[in-house]
Amino acid sequence: MTQQEENKQIAITAYQRIFGNxxxxxxxxxxxxxxxQHNPTIADGPDGVKSLLQTLISxxxxxQKISFKHVCAENDIVFLHSRYEMAGKEWRxxxxxxxxxxxxxxxxxxxxxxxxxxANNNSMF
Structure with a gap:
């Protein structure tokens, strides 16, 4: 398995475990x-993500099973394009x-x- 394939697997597995499970x-x-963390609504470090998880749970x-529509890797960067359900609504x-x-x-x-x-007939994936 290449390093890029391994990185993709790490990202997919982590995302499902943390945000899906x-x-x-x-x-x-x-x-x-x-x-x-570059999302301005979440604090840096693991504790910021733990806080987000507690908010989602509350x-x-x-x-849920995360539906990954596209997964790409370049060097040490992995891009995930996924579907998620939150607050009774489907998100991309x-x-x-x-x-x-x-x-x-x-x-x-x-x-x-x-x-x-x-406004069009194209899917979001």
Whole structure:
């Protein structure tokens, strides 16, 4: 398995465990202690993600199988394009992770809820 394939597997497995299974212990297993967060609504470090998970759980977000529509890797960067259900609505996510020493080390994202009506007939995937 190439390093890029291994990085993709790390990102997919971590994302499913943390955000699909809502498993807080996955944060310590898959995230660097120096985790850098570029989403301005979440604090740096594993504790920021743990806090986000507690918020999702308290809002009633259910455990779910994440549907990964596109997964790409270049060097130490992995791009995930996925579907997620949150607050009774379907969302589309693009998450970008930098992998270092087998752990998620840095994160960027973009997200949007599925609109009730689309201006075109193209799928979001």
């Amino acid at each position: 809502l498993d807080v212990t996955g944060v310590d297993e898959y995230m660097s202690k120096e985790f850098i 809002q009633g977000v259910a455990k 996510f693009i998450d970008i992770y930098r992998i270092e020493n087998g752990k998620l080390a840095e994160h960027w994202d973009a997200m949007m809820p599925m609109p009730d009506k689309s």
